[in-house]
Amino acid sequence: MARRRSSQEEPKAGAPEWMTTYGDMVTLLLCFFVLLFSFSTVDAQKFQAIMQSFQGSLGILDSGTAIETDQFITEAMKEDLTTNQRQELEDFRKLQEVLEEYLESYNLESDVLVSQENAGLVLRFQDNVLFDPGKAELKPRSKQILEDISAFLQTPEFLEKSIRIEGHTDTVKVNPSLLYPTNWELSAGRASNVVRYLIEDLSLAPERFSISGYGEYHPIAPNDTAENKSKNRRVDIVILRSEYITSKPK
Template sequence: MARKRPKEQGKKGSPEWMTTYGDMVTLLLCFFVLLFSFSEIDAKKFEAMIRSFQGSIGVLENGNTIEVSEYISEALDDDLTTDQQQELEDFRELKEKLEAFLTENNLEGDVLVTLEVRGLVLRFQDNVLFDSGSAELKSTSREILTYLSTFLVEPDLISKYVRIEGHTDTDPLRPSSRYETNWELSVARAANVVRYLIEEVGLEPKRFSASGYGEYHPIAPNDTAENKAKNRRVDIVILKSELAISLPQESMMED
């Protein structure tokens, strides 16, 4: 009796189409490797970018939001529109003029001019504009503010919004002070600067706003007398145009 031949078993292994698919994926991988090899990565720019992201979540010392870096500035400049680049150039020219004025009048240690993401910032230590615990402008500070106001009416800046910010350290006020907390003091100082620029100098009121932050936006730890002096300050911020959209618009005020 003849033995039955076993049924022929099917072929084992992957389907034939997998070979073609695998070749295609390998070729794509080689293509992207070649693209990567042709590109150039600037290690310094990459490191600066990483530090910027760290700062944006408060990782950097003193809670800085972005670390100053020429590489970051160059990258941001490249992404600006023509109008934004012109505005930035106007701010840079104004910064140089202000620094020259401060140097001529021996004020460079009391007033700091910086160009930040929000705009051009003039930072006054509190002893420049006010006496300790007071919100009344000193006579010498009025002269400084009057001169600085001449820059605010230049053609390139006449339409810019300006925000005055008051800040204090963590020390409580003296019982004899007319202000109960640092909140009231910081608000009063900012408001009095705004009032002087509007009522005495004659600048356009709708361009200005006043903010008081008390002790809660320090630029240095409140652990030494020197650092506390840095935190007691008034900032005059000439805002960039794109930040003005957060302010009340003229059409809204007319309604």
């Protein structure tokens, strides 16, 4: 008597047939990406510099500064600039060199600092250079410095550049009985007096200027020592890059 076949066939040994096709596809994809990687080149120094620039920013990495001033980052940024923007940065670089030579020749390099920042070229005056403590009237010596600086601001490369004067203080409260009852008024008054001197006495075009009084709220150092507080008491002359000009007179 013939044996009845089971209604359920025995499953085949091994993996399902579709797994073979899937495995082949994954292997081919892996080979494809390995091939792409073999064609690419990685600049280890530039990669490390970019990683450092993220340290401390947005809470992604621990410690470090938000922006790392590294030549590789600067070069990478320049690759994304237009021709006009590159020319503008080159003009700023040349002006910075001239200003630094002038400051060095008059032993002012410790009182007036020149640096390139995101917004543009910054001339940073410590408060003892321009003003007496708690006051906003320009000192006689400071007027000569501003007069020399104004000559650079009127060179052809920068004649059309907009300029922002920023006043800053430390956290020490001013005497409320004085003309400037708070650090807000003191910082704005100092910036305003610098602008008035540049416009009224040195005949620079007023439409080029704007002022900002930041009080104690934009420090560049912790207000924990006398030395750091002196760094925060400052007036910045910022020659603005074109993209940082919010509005232009028509």
